[in-house]
Amino acid sequence: MILSSSLEDYLEAIYDIEITGHEVRITDIGTKLGVEKSSVNYAVNKLCNLKLVLHEPYTDIKLTSAGRKTAKLIKNRHDIIKKFLKNVLLLSEDISDNDACRMEHILSQETFENLSRFVDFYENLKPINNKDIAQLFRDTIVNCQKN
Numbered sequence: 239m240i241l242s243s244s245l246e247d248y249l250e251a252i253y254d255i256e257i258t259g260h261e262v263r264i265t266d267i268g269t270k271l272g273v274e275k276s277s278v279n280y281a282v283n284k285l286c287n288l289k290l291v292l293h294e295p296y297t298d299i300k301l302t303s304a305g306r307k308t309a310k311l312i313k314n315r316h317d318i319i320k321k322f323l324k325n326v327l328l329l330s331e332d333i334s335d336n337d338a339c340r341m342e343h344i345l346s347q348e349t350f351e352n353l354s355r356f357v358d359f360y361e362n363l364k365p366i367n368n369k370d371i372a373q374l375f376r377d378t379i380v381n382c383q384k385n
Contacts, residue, residue, distance in 0.1 A: 239288065239308070243343035246312050247271060248281040249290060252299055253309035261298035315342045318354050326360055328372060328379075 241249070251270045255262045268278045282299060285291040290305030301309060320338035323329045329337070345353070363371055 241288075241308070245281060245284060245288075246343060247339070248278070249285060249301075249305060249309045250312045250316065252285075252291060252301060253306065253313055256301060262300070263298055267299070312342065315345075315350060318350070318357055319345070322353055322357050325372065326357070326375075328376060 248267065248271070251267050252262050255266050255270065260266070264275050264278045264282065267273075267282070268275050271278075282291060282293050285305065286293055289302055290308060291299050291301055293299045316338050319341050320334045323337055324331060324334035360371065
């Protein structure tokens, strides 16, 4: 099933709220995504039609098993891209999170799989000469900026 990037964002937001143990409400999703309730209602109805969520008016929103599985995949994709941006490219938390949110929708599966393998490889590297790879990269950036 192919979801639009917008619906993926809604599904991920529902999952994020759900795993905190809170009931998922239209207003919670709107607040998390910075969108109006009417937009959330529209998206939730689409997700209901796709059998990814269950929702009756004035009740909390629940992921179906298919919805939870899809949301976990989306969340994993986001987390790996964010980890790459933050830990490998040394970008800030905010930039890493915002860019990961955009990139998770456009990377091919092949690119994502190789990026994921690289993150695993990077995290398992041993320090070189008592310096970790991130520090060597920082040093390189500083040296480039001086020249």
